[in-house]
Amino acid sequence: DGGITQSPKYLFRKEGQNVTLSCEQNLNHDAMYWYRQDPGQGLRLIYYSQIVNDFQKGDIAEGYSVSREKKESFPLTVTSAQKNPTAFYLCASGHIRDRINTEAFFGQGTRLTVV
Amino acid sequence: GQQLNQSPQSMFIQEGEDVSMNCTSSSIFNTWLWYKQDPGEGPVLLIALYKAGELTSNGRLTAQFGITRKDSFLNISASIPSDVGIYFCAGQVRGAQKLVFGQGTRLTINP
Numbered sequence: 001d002g003g004i005t006q007s008p009k010y011l012f013r014k015e016g017q018n019v020t021l022s023c024e025q026n027l028n029h030d031a032m033y034w035y036r037q038d039p040g041q042g043l044r045l046i047y048y049s050q051i052v053n054d055f056q057k058g059d060i061a062e063g064y065s066v067s068r069e070k071k072e073s074f075p076l077t078v079t080s081a082q083k084n085p086t087a088f089y090l091c092a093s094g095h096i097r098d099r100i101n102t103e104a105f106f107g108q109g110t111r112l113t114v115v
Numbered sequence: 116g117q118q119l120n121q122s123p124q125s126m127f128i129q130e131g132e133d134v135s136m137n138c139t140s141s142s143i144f145n146t147w148l149w150y151k152q153d154p155g156e157g158p159v160l161l162i163a164l165y166k167a168g169e170l171t172s173n174g175r176l177t178a179q180f181g182i183t184r185k186d187s188f189l190n191i192s193a194s195i196p197s198d199v200g201i202y203f204c205a206g207q208v209r210g211a212q213k214l215v216f217g218q219g220t221r222l223t224i225n226p
Binding site: 006048106 | 121146148150155156157158159160163165203205212213214215216217218219
C-alpha cells in the first residue's frame, strides 16, 4: 500500500521530555513537511526538506528539530525548549517538478499532549 | 511567513446550496491546492492547480487559479451533509520552496 504514515496517532509525554514523531512515505516523494495545527487554527510550517540530508526552517521552528537521513523518512523531535508543545502534528510529502512543489499528501496526524 | 488570506472563516448553509470560498495573497503563486479536513484527520487533497487561469473540476467541486496568480477560489455546488469540514487553500510562492496554508474555512450544513 502506498502512502504516508505517521505514528503514533496519540502521544502523551511529561513536561520537559523530548519526544520524536515518526513520518514515513513510500511514494518516492522528494519533499517532506511538518506542520503544527492548534484547535480551530490553520496549519503552520515547522520544517521542510526538499532533498536527503538537507532541510530548512519553517515559520515556527523554535523548539523543534528534524533529520532527513533517508528519502522516505522525516522524523520530528519536539524538544523541551518548545513552550507549548501540545498540538496536532501533520506530516506531508510531495513531488518537486521543475522546482515547483506539486500536490502534497498528508498523513493522519499525531496528537501530542504534554502533561 | 507568507500570508494567505482565506475567506470566509466560517459558513453556515442549507443542504443543497452552493458554496464559494477564496484565497488571496500579495505574493505571486506557482501552485494552488485545495484541501478538506475532517476532525482529527489529515487534510485530503481535492484539487491542484498549476497554471494561471486554469479551471479544474472534481465532481461538484470547481477551483480556479486566478489570472493575476495571487488568488484562487473553490466552489461547491449542491452541498450535501458530507461536505461538512474545514477547507484549506495552500500554495507555493514563486521563488520559495515551501507550501503555505490559509487559515481555513469551516463549513457547516443545516439539513
